[in-house]
Amino acid sequence: MTDKTISLQPKIYQAPMEGVIDHHVRKLLSMIGGVDICVTEFVRVTDTRLPRRVFTRLCPELLEGAKTANDVPVRLQLLGGNPEAMGINAAKAVAVGAKAIDLNFGCPAKSVNNSDGGACLLQSPHRVEAIVGAVRRAVPDRIPVTAKIRLGFNDRSTYMDNALAAAAGGANELAVHARSKVDGYKPPAYWEYIGEIREKLQIPIVANGDIWTLAEFQRCHEQTGCQAFMFGRSLLARPDLGLQIKAFCAGVEYQPMAWPQIVELLWGYYQITREVYPAKYLGNRIKQWLAYLKLAFPEAQVFFEKLKRLREAEAIEAIFSQELESPQEIINQKAIAAA
Numbered sequence: 629m630t631d632k633t634i635s636l637q638p639k640i641y642q643a644p645m646e647g648v649i650d651h652h653v654r655k656l657l658s659m660i661g662g663v664d665i666c667v668t669e670f671v672r673v674t675d676t677r678l679p680r681r682v683f684t685r686l687c688p689e690l691l692e693g694a695k696t697a698n699d700v701p702v703r704l705q706l707l708g709g710n711p712e713a714m715g716i717n718a719a720k721a722v723a724v725g726a727k728a729i730d731l732n733f734g735c736p737a738k739s740v741n742n743s744d745g746g747a748c749l750l751q752s753p754h755r756v757e758a759i760v761g762a763v764r765r766a767v768p769d770r771i772p773v774t775a776k777i778r779l780g781f782n783d784r785s786t787y788m789d790n791a792l793a794a795a796a797g798g799a800n801e802l803a804v805h806a807r808s809k810v811d812g813y814k815p816p817a818y819w820e821y822i823g824e825i826r827e828k829l830q831i832p833i834v835a836n837g838d839i840w841t842l843a844e845f846q847r848c849h850e851q852t853g854c855q856a857f858m859f860g861r862s863l864l865a866r867p868d869l870g871l872q873i874k875a876f877c878a879g880v881e882y883q884p885m886a887w888p889q890i891v892e893l894l895w896g897y898y899q900i901t902r903e904v905y906p907a908k909y910l911g912n913r914i915k916q917w918l919a920y921l922k923l924a925f926p927e928a929q930v931f932f933e934k935l936k937r938l939r940e941a942e943a944i945e946a947i948f949s950q951e952l953e954s955p956q957e958i959i960n961q962k963a964i965a966a967a
């Protein structure tokens with residue numbers, strides 16, 4: 629037992645990250661453990677009923693009971709401003725296999741906001757309520773409908789209006805990224821607003837934003853009183869952060885993943901991406917993940933410098949073989965692949 633524990637069995641969520649956390653990354657993160665719920669990148673809904681393949685491409689887990697290979701439930705995220713179309717597509721997603729629908733009211737990207745989705749909807753809480761309500765009515769009661777908001781658009785003044793609107797629409801749970809759209813990703817995250825929302829609403833609130841370490845988790849828990857926490861960039865920087873937090877709360881000693889294990893993880897990811905992305909993008913996904921890992925592992929910066937200009941499989945794999953503690957592994961994996 630460690631001497632400083634808190635009596636909490638936290639629920640750990642992987643935050644949705646468009647263009648970064650796809651089903652391959654979800655699989656790896658859930659294999660490591662400590663993650664209770666995953667969320668997909670968003671499906672953009674305009675005014676049409678999307679074909680089945682749009683849902684299964686973004687979320688192949690729909691074909692496997694909407695769970696990762698390690699049995700972690702995956703929620704499908706929708707983004708759009710048209711309540712009717714959102715309802716129709718939520719129902720379609722459920723028909724394709726979704727077991728929970730998450731609604732995106734947080735995306736700050738111009739292209740998304742210009743097409744009437746994401747954080748721009750926070751300027752009109754009645755629209756948030758209408759969208760959540762339409763989706764809630766369109767899917768069976770057994771399907772949780774959850775929402776993810778920021779604290780506002782131009783500033784944070786509408787945080788409670790939007791949270792209340794999501795709840796009034798019938799959201800079963802609300803994740804709050806503790807910044808406005810204009811705050812972007814600039815520190816700090818304003819966790820104190822999450823605490824106010826949690827006190828006022830009857831539904832579970834998931835705290836999100838800048839929970840990078842165990843110490844920050846403790847502070848966020850103190851400030852918000854939440855039982856559920858969502859991690860995006862921080863989970864990529866420390867892929868076992870969920871395990872660290874859970875071990876701490878259970879009073880169990882835990883040795884966080886060290887750099888050699890991270891390299892093995894990256895090597896596994898490299899092998900997956902090598903098969904599925906065009907050769908000209910080879911190594912890009914690894915470099916993208918390293919950009920987050922650099923925040924927690926100084927070795928990641930050095931590794932990134934070695935890889936950053938390389939595009940050829942042979943050169944990239946040579947760098948991996950220097951970095952892996954047992955380069956033999958590369959040879960073995962190649963032999964298995966060839967067999």
Ligand SMILES: Cc1cc2nc3c(=O)[nH]c(=O)nc-3n(C[C@H](O)[C@H](O)[C@H](O)COP(=O)(O)O)c2cc1C
Pocket residue numbers: 643644645646647648668669670705732733734735776805836837838839858859860861862863
């Ligand atoms: C590259 C990137 C992509 C993101 N994509 C989404 C998304 O598709 N849907 C969403 O609701 N939030 C998205 N977010 C916001 C994250 O889910 C999360 O709210 C934010 O990164 C704060 O959490 P963190 O400090 O743990 O990263 C994205 C963030 C980043 C950095």
